Amino acid sequence: MEREVDVVVVGGGPVGENAADRARAAGLEVVLVEQELVGGECSYWACVPSKTLLRSAAALRAAQRVDGAKQAVTGSLDVAAVLARRDYWVSDWNDQGGADWLDSVGIGLERGHGRLDGERRVVVERPDGSRLTLIARHAVAVATGSDPVVPRIAGLAEARPWTSRDATSVKHPPARLAIIGGGVVAVEMATAFAGFGTEVTVLARSGLLGGMEPFAGEAVAAGLRGLGASMHLGAQPAKVERNDADEVVITLDDGRVITADEVLVATGRRPRTGTLGLETVGLEPGDWIDVDDTMLARGANGNADAPWLYAVGDVNHRALLTHQGKYQARATGDLIAARALGRPVDTAPWGTHVATADHSAVPQVVFAEPECVSVGLTAAGAEREGRTVRVVDVPMQSASGAGILADGYEGAARLVVDLERGTVIGATFVGQDVAELLQSATIAIVGEVPIARLWHAVPAFPTMSEVWLRLLEALGRPADASADARASESRESADDAESAA
Template sequence: MSEAAQAAAVQDTFDVVVVGAGPVGQTVADKTRAAGLSVAVVERELVGGECSYWACVPSKALLRPVIAVSDARRVDGARQAVTGPVAAGGAFARRDGFVTGWKDDGQADWVHGIGAELVRGHGRLDGPRRVAVQTSRGERRVLTARHAVAVATGSKPAIPAIPGIDEAKPWTNREATDSHTVPPRLAIVGGGGVAVEMATAWQGLGSQVTLLVRRSGLLPRMEPFVGEMVAVGLAEAGVMIRTGVSVTALSRPGGTGPVTLTLDDGGALEADEILYATGRLPLTDDIGLESVGLSPGAWLDVDESCRVRGLDGGWLYALGDINHHALLTHQGKYQARIAGAAIGALAAGRELDTAAWGPHAATADVHAVPQVFFCDPEACAVGLSAAEAERAGHRVRAVDVDLGRTVKGADLYADGYTGRARMLVDEDTGRLLGVTFVGPAVSELLHSATVAVAGQIPVGRLWHAVPCFPTISEVWLRLLEAYGAGGEGGAVRDGAD
């Protein structure tokens, strides 16, 4: 910035400057304000971020009526009461309520309510501890941080550069969650979480969905049986699934009307809309990283307290999607709590505790990341998969349970309940390394698994955590029985190291 521009800019100093006011930025702002630090929060779009308006919240609002109807149809006596399809208009209206009509007044008031200052505009790093903001009023404002700058700008959809992509005007997660019309035919490219959730939602809302998956299966980062069972559920709902196929070109003359997809197997497909759910890229290409010697557009490498590595002074923190640890809102908020505590400690002159499971170390990003996909059936997991555990050198034993055949609570929940659970036990320590569930309503089981994995609870001790009868959580009893814990000749220690 020129000397004249610097002189003309409004300049303010705060203890902490947060760039990005999504859930992650809000959390670190709240944590540092609670430590008595002055905070400025910069946001160029809506306060509340992607999660509140175009991802977690609206997608679950759209999915809920679809899953509710599906659950009712699984229970005799209830299925007879379901006489028609999901009313898309009602689902859209409910979604609109949850995103407050894409207005952020309430969330902006929350920022003011914690005592932070909200600066609306595009914030860019402008050298060490400085953020230059082009405000929404056309002004230039320079914010200086005494202690820390926390960047939580999130990620954006990865769209492939193939012929016809611009004229095709593909949907991303934003259009898939804010549309008020149901496309008769929707092609979804991808096989991960966004793809399977949106396939569930839009098939249930009335689209004929075709899912195009480059790999051989769905949800490739989870246990293989998860993708297989989700594929069966989607197919039973009417979704057309084609695996091992890629889109090589798109055509939509004039940018209107149907879009034609050219496939690498020589075939073609016509749809009314196409949704790309093929991964995410960091929103770091235009936040001034070059001003501090970092590469624009890159994921940011951080230490245990989420401080960016390689910068003198340890003043820059990268939280949420942009550090590429786990692109999940709850993990970003966890990181923000860790970083906020670290910033507060350093500002008070205290040393950081970054030992394993210490208050300033985001250890769960490695050992105990929970994730849920709200497709039908639901799929969720925490910790490692069997393949990941073996690659990491653990000596593991996998224990599997069929929920429908062995858990009375599951059988009561739905006629012909289909689901599966797996726990991975480290045979050298007798502790859980990972747990996976797939089936209707399993998402509410996940936190018990997360506590067990994060707490490194010996499997034998879990025998004394008694599940209520008749609930689906009895799966824990079935898993422990299958492993041999608690009974005569049980192979698991019950106690400390």
Template sequence: MRHAHRIAPLVVVKAEYSVAVRDVEHNGVFATARELGLSLIASSSLRGGLLTAGAAAIERMTADHRHQPRTQDALDDLERDLATLAAQWLRLDNAAESMIRRAAPARNDPAERRTTRRATGADEAARPYGHRARGTPARDSRGRPGANTDSPPGDRPRDSSKLMTAGSGKAEAMNLGPEASADAAYDVIVIGAGPIGQNVAARARAGGLSVAVVEKELVGGECSYWACVPSKAMLRPVVAVAEARRIDGAREAVTGSVDAAGVFRRRDRYVSDWDDSGQAQALADMGAHLVRGHGRVDGPRRVSVATPEETIVLLTALHAVVVCTGSLAAVPDMPGIAEARVWTNRTATDTSKVPARLAIIGGGAVGVEMATAWQGLGSAVTLIARESRLLPKFEEFAGDLVGASLKESGVDVRHNTTVTSMRRPSPSGPVTLFLDDHSEVEADEVLVAVGRIPLSGDIGLETVGLTPGSWLDVDDTCRVRGVEGGWLYAAGDVNHRALLTHQGKYQARIVGNAIAAQAAGQAPDTSLWGRHAATADIHALPQVVFTDPEVATVGLSADEAGRDGRDIRVVDVDLPTTVMGARLYADHYVGQARLVLDSATDRVLGMTFVGSGVTELLHSATIAVAGQVPVSRLWHAVPSFPTISEVWLRLLEALQAGEQM
């Protein structure tokens, strides 16, 4: 017990303790319960002070208030939880020395905690999960701080340098000493406080469960600061100007180019200058506790957190641990790539300098979006794609129309081309890319957008028999397969079902609801389209590519449906020639729509739209696919005239005409 003085000032309080205190507050027990809490905090001896104070307080409460029937359950709960509390502190007695040994050799290099917003290139690819580029992010669309959940955000600043203690939802903060450790129990522990982790926490809290959320970087995650939000904030001004130039009477008003400095100011506003205090406060407002640090699974239902203060916090999950660590841009291993200091999506969305020449490697969604943005901001962009067309996972016409538009805007698009090596002799000089067709491309910066890898390499998977660095294989409730006891879940990119923020948030809602149901003794509904099954990941996955023209798709493509062995009908419509709303939207509108229909059920399997403004059509298609709406009912959904949504009617007419042939 020679280390007891180092950990004695810590309080370990289960969430139900606070609930019980609130329940009996009006019956005169609050003062006694508070006295007990103060005794626990002030205890200078784990065995003596804690148990003596706890036993005395319980004795006083039970003796004085057993005669009050309406508080009996609360008192019983409080007794049980305080007994659990005492057991936890006794475990600290035996674990104190080993915990302090683990904290002493800091697992975080001090250099990792420098006040810097990002690491780029090969350094970024090598960074373990949670390396906190310690700045601070995001606000809502009106500039207010808030969480990336489906609940109203909070808007009060938060001192994020402090750790959250277990206990009530009031988010009290506690500074831990340099060698201190804390042990706390929660119903649910979430590793990763991005949009997915926040939504897990929100649903678990709505189910009455206590939640701890562990995060070492910025609360809000990749989407809020280096992906969805900043990229769209950068793209919208570029696309708006391009659209204005396609409308007679408006093009005359466009007398200059896009103001890059203004675009960067707009982006910075939408990422709150990388300040996460608003989102951290939103977690506190929902009653979840934020623990800053690098979280690792530490055996069954346990998570250890290496905090910025070089302490180890040990957390225990009564019901579930949910991994929401996301993914990281993949950087290929090729000669010269380290010295080239390539960009990834992070650099491409948080830099405020426009390179004169930008080479982009990758013809997928990130590649074409960033080509659109940076060409519009003034870079001369070269887009290098291995495939014969852009957006190879989409309907073929989507890649063709986007590619044609990029070329028209001045982007040099190279198909069927692979970069074999790079060279950058001077850190401030240009990069030369050597291609497999023996040609060369010289650029001032290089953006690599060739895919993602899971952020699971340093989160303790080996302690539960899983492979570090792997995608986590999950069932339709997002429960990780191969883990005894079924307590481990994974939502979002890290499970590789759908690398899209909105789909990860959908999974998070499924996970939070499933855990809450099981905690309440209910069997989860895992049937197709059941409340606790992420069926939409397979059958109704929506996705948007924010290029010019936009691409919006949901469900199965014609190729995917055909590979599934389905008997399908495919209907295509050219938007400008058939839809008046499209022609009014832009004088030289370019776009196409495709409907994939299951012939056996007469239901929509998939939809793809390409064109300006089509992103707002997508949810109607998503409802049709997820709702399994038959074509006979779609005839009764009347589109307003003259809008682009009339494409629905034109698709049905084309389908009917094909049937009559």
């Protein structure tokens, strides 16, 4: 069977849904192909369930940090209720709501495994064994995401390790959980299970949260220890086995032995492209798909004459974050429609049809204990780029709202300022409930707001946002920003006059 449509989207997670929605909203006929659940990894096994599992214990800790409220907390965490709330938020792993939404906006759904079969062709292998070939008149967008990597450690694969899906869909938290890895999944799941009362052991060869400022990982290590977790930083598992008592026994490279009921592997991800048929369009199966800023796949057959293959979300390896993938998908869906309908295409930096923010303004929240958020460059990243910067640090508790939020509040805030441009190029906040500070930092970076102008963005008192004022005070106010501006205008006028002469 063959069917011709305008656009085919392979992958029905939030990224694929966004690409399909934008193309359909422009009037194109779109079919989305999904082999598991509409809503994808984020909705059922990643973002939504993990944050739901974390929230209840975080709320309990928040209450216990406020005198007058902590006296009212007389019980412990109800783990069964937490898991039931998680089940509600993942709709008991039923995607009928997602399928109904696709139908309501006019996007076709084909359930099955989709693979490329040459230019503009996608073969769908349906659950009943039948096959349908979809032929795209204009474009195919790949949004198949990524899978966790199980490292090559002796005996690990045979020990039936957990991946992130097992952790977020847990029915009965184990008494003891070992976690291999130090990234976002590792620290969030360590925080969640420690909140359940599980004895958590973290084995992180390279420390925690290596992509953020060092003080973020240090704060989370201290926070996890405060929750009762054991931290083995710099530790490398040499051998893993599951013994006759169904325990997981992990031998470290220094001879120490860790025993747990389950082991969670959180050491990175790989693209879901191994069975995507990339070889039929000149690309390598199993590889990340290399794209330009419009998400057009580089090297795919036919790109030079007529762009048609796009890759959005995790699969292009630009930023493995749902919100960033959705941002890419919105731009790409609009671009596909513009090209198909002969409308203007805007691919200039920060244009409508490009994902410029992937390079300099990627926001990230780690819902650990404490929360860590960042956007833009770290101090080390700015140094690698050869930027002339000033790094400004203040304690989060310097904001009056922090002390009101929680007794004994502790945290840290950092700005990385490009001195030549006079703008913020990086920001990191660590502490309870700092996630809501991230958007203001993202706007400052994306908008390239001059430091002199930021002084006029007055934070309300008494809020956590007052930390912005403390950061600017530590940086120092320009002596006379208006005079500097007038001097700059005078120089430009003089240059113009000289050129005219």
